[in-house]
Each structure stands twice: as structure tokens, then as C-alpha cells.
Amino acid sequence: MSSIFGIFNIGKLALFANQRALSVTSQNIANINTPGYSRQDPILQSTAPLDGTPGQIGTGVQITDIRRVFNQFIQDQLTSQQSSLGRLDVEQGTLSRVEAVFNDGQGTGINQSLSEFFSALHDLANNPQGMAERNSLLERTRMLASQFSTANNQLEQVQKDLNAEIQGVIGEINTQAAQIADLNNRIQQAEISGQNANDLRDQRDSLLSSLAEKIDISTIKGDFGQVTVMAGGKPLVESRAYTLRAVADADNSGFVNVVFDSGNGTTTDITSSIGNGRLKGLIDLRDNLIPGYIDQLDRLAAAIVNEVNQQHQAGFGLDGSTGNDFFSPLAPTVTGFSGNTGSGSVAATVSNPAVLTFDPYRLTFAGGNYTLQNLTTGASTTAAYINPTTITFEGIQIGMSGVPANGDTFDISAHQGMAGSIALSGIAPNQIAASAIAGGVPGNNGNALLLAQLQEKAVAGLGGASFHDFYGQAVGQIGSHSQSVQRSLKAEKVINENLTQQRGEVSGVSLDEEAANLIKFQRAFEASARLISIADELLQTILEIKR
Known part of the structure; x- marks a missing residue:
């Protein structure tokens, strides 16, 4: 039995x-x-x-x-590789927008308007007394200024869009970190009781890959299936999820920084510690790439204003006037840091346009002295601060007054914002200085010829390039960068496909086998x-x- x-x-x-x-x-x-x-x-x-x-x-x-x-090594490689894919993908998309801003392929844009501006100057030189030519020059100038303003506004909008996307990505990171922390707890409970948590582990690995696409992470394996997630040198997930916050930075146009919140009242700015992922790409584009292209437009606009105004001031209009600006003159900007605590005041004007460099400058007060430094070349001058003080440095006159505190800092630029503000000075058609001599014979075109010849001038403030060459170099840099990103993205996608295939060979489901x-x-x-x-x-x- x-x-x-x-x-x-x-x-x-x-x-x-x-x-x-x-x-x-x-x-x-x-x-x-x-x-x-x-x-x-x-x-x-x-x-x-x-x-x-x-x-x-x-x-x-x-x-x-x-x-x-499951193969943990392949999964770790696949997760890590998502960060590069995320960064390159957002770079490619943004560079496509930037290329469209600088694209003159439709016969419009800055390069075309610049050519038409100088063409109008040549027409004026051929008929310096013609009112039609003078009015045409003013119209072409307005069109050139409009093209600069449009390009500047478009780039600034890209920058604002990137900032908004950064805030959105931070929210997504927080959501996924909370989901991973929840899965950690559920996996631990299951495995402590002797159950397997295969499906929960799959869900968590998928979330980790998605999280890695947004921000580069490292993971530390613990007991009972626990995973600690590190990002930017801080724990994003331990026994619980921590929070990243988007905090406005007054020294960066109010754009947000990425701040780690420990939950106990202390916060840490980790913006510069983020090494890869979509978030890294967005930050680099917003804070480095786009400002760099805006700066190039500002330099070009400032150089045009500076060179044309200098030459125009030397000529004479039909009404006999001289010394007039053709464009609204350069107005150097002074930006105090948000952390300044003193009552010091700083103002800047152009003292010698012939030696302007269009480099950025930084004025710092410390130990009773001031130091003014060219941030591009490193050239500087230091002296004891006496209230008030006026100095001239590389074509810029800087006036200082008040009582600045130790460490107070000011940034100074002769060209910042010029792409968005370039404009005619309000000059009348008969004040356009085509003549090179006062009371010259009717039809004198000496100064109009010199103005037209500025088209080919090697401008020191543009690194010795002409206006067209400088713009062409900027367009070439954008195209080269875009191609480089496309090649890198293509290579990363191939790697991703290979890793995905390897994972599928190990972990994938075969219908025939099943x-x-x-x-x-x-x-x-x-x-x-x-x-x-x-x-x-x-x-x-x-x-x-x-x-």
C-alpha cells in the first residue's frame, strides 16, 4: 500500500x-x-x-x-551607454535648430543682408548725392539690424527652451528615483521571505536604463536585491529617494541650477558634477554652446558698428555735418555679481574705439585694491582703490565709486547684447557722410568708398578676419560640430544595438524554444x-x- x-x-x-x-x-x-x-x-x-x-x-x-x-555585465554596459545616447541626441536636435538660424540658403539672413548693406554703400559711392541711394542704404541698414535681432532672438529662445527642458528632466529624474526606491523595497520584502522578484528586477533595470539616459549614474549592489544609485556625487536612491531641485541662478540670467536636497535642510549644487546624460547635454548647450554663438553674433554686430561709426565720423554729409555716428554707438555693459555686498558702483564707456578688443573683462575688489583683467588674454591691471577712481584699459574707460566690499566682482563687456540692439543712430539721409572733405566739390565720394572698403578689412576685434569671413567661420564651426555629433551619435547607436542584441541572445524569449x-x-x-x-x-x- x-x-x-x-x-x-x-x-x-x-x-x-x-x-x-x-x-x-x-x-x-x-x-x-x-x-x-x-x-x-x-x-x-x-x-x-x-x-x-x-x-x-x-x-x-x-x-x-x-x-x-540574465547577464549583469551586459546590463550594466547597456545602462551606462544610455547616458551618451541621451546627451548626443539632445545635442543633435539643438544643433539642427541652431543651423537653421545661421542658414542663408534661402537668400535671407545675416550674410545676405551684410552683402546688400555694402552693395548699397558701393551704390552711394557711385552717386554720393543721390537721395534714392541714401534712402536705400538706410533701408538696407535697417534690414541688416533686423536680421541680427531675429537671429539673436531665435538663439535666446533656444536657450529658454533648453532651460525649460532642464526643469522637466529634473522632474522626470525625481519621479523615476522614487519608483526605483519603491521597487527596492518591494524586492527586499519578496526576497527576505524567500520569493524571487524576477519581474520586479526587470522593471527596476528598465527604470535604471531610462534614468541613465537622463543623468549619468553609478549603482552599488546591496543585500536582498537592494541598489544604491549615485548621481553627481550624491545618493539619488538609498533606502529612500532623494530629490533634485531646479533653483534659479541670478548670475546666469535666472536659469536654473541642479541642486541636491538631502531632506535635512542642506542642499548642494551639483550642476558642474553632472558628467553625462540628457541633462548634461542640456546644461552644456544652454550655458556654453548657445551663449558662444550669441557672443559671436554680438562681436560681429559690435565690430560692424565700431568700424562703420569710426569711418563715418571722419566724413561729411550733404548738409556739411561731420562726426556723426551711423549706428547707435556701443554702450559697454557692467554686470555686478549677485553675491556682491558692498555699495560700489561701476560704469563703463568707450574711450578709444580704435583699440577695442571685444574681449570680456572682470573687475574685482580685494584688500583695498581693484584688479581689472581681460578674461581672454589674461592681461590685467591692479592698483589701490581710491573713491572715486577712473581708469582706461584697452579702449574702455571705467569709473568706480562708492564703497565696494572685499570680493565684490563686476563683469564688463563692450559688445554684449549688440546683436539684439544694433540700430541706426537716427541719422537723416542728407547727414550720411559720403564726402571725405568739408565743403568738397559736389559728388565727392571719398568717405563712401572708404566705408565700402570696410567689407574686406581685417578687423582686429574679430581676430583679423573680415566681417564675411568671421560670419563664415561661425557657420563652419556650427556645421562641423553638428557633423561631429551626428557621427558620434551614429557610433553610439551601433554600440547600443550590439549590446541590445547581446542582451537579447541571453535574456530574450524565443518563440520556437518556448x-x-x-x-x-x-x-x-x-x-x-x-x-x-x-x-x-x-x-x-x-x-x-x-x-
């Missing part, structure tokens, strides 16, 4: 084991198209045998584990049921004998 009941038990265990194996196979098939799903395998093992004569006899089968078919498993476990299930039926028939036979 015990042997027959043993057969019953073996059949029952086999029935349960194969039924569970069929469930695992069904789960694999159901998730064949689920991103990040890892195939699961039922691990079958014989149960403990019983001692007997002539030897031990088996007692059945059981599923000891449902194994997640179909074979279905048949295998189905047949085993049917055989187990038949075994129980046979055991029942044996038992009935024995019971009939006793009757």
Missing part, C-alpha cells in the same frame, strides 16, 4: 511541477514583446529519496527556483496525470481483492 501511495505522491508532485513550469513558459510567451523582460527558467530537482531495499527510491520532483536568465517547452511540459503533465490514474487503478485492484 505504501508503494502505491508513493506513486500517488510522485504523480502529484510531478503534476504540480509541470503545471508550474507551464505557467513560467506562458509568462515568457506573454512578455515576448515587453521591453526589458528577462526570460525565466523553471529549475527542476528531484526530491529527497527514501531508504529501502535493495536501495534508495525516488520520491518525485519539485521546482526549487524560477531563474532569471513552443518546444510547452509541448515538453504538456506531455509531462499528461504523463503525471496518467501516473495518478494508474496508481488509482492499482489501489482499486487491491481493494477488490480484500472484498
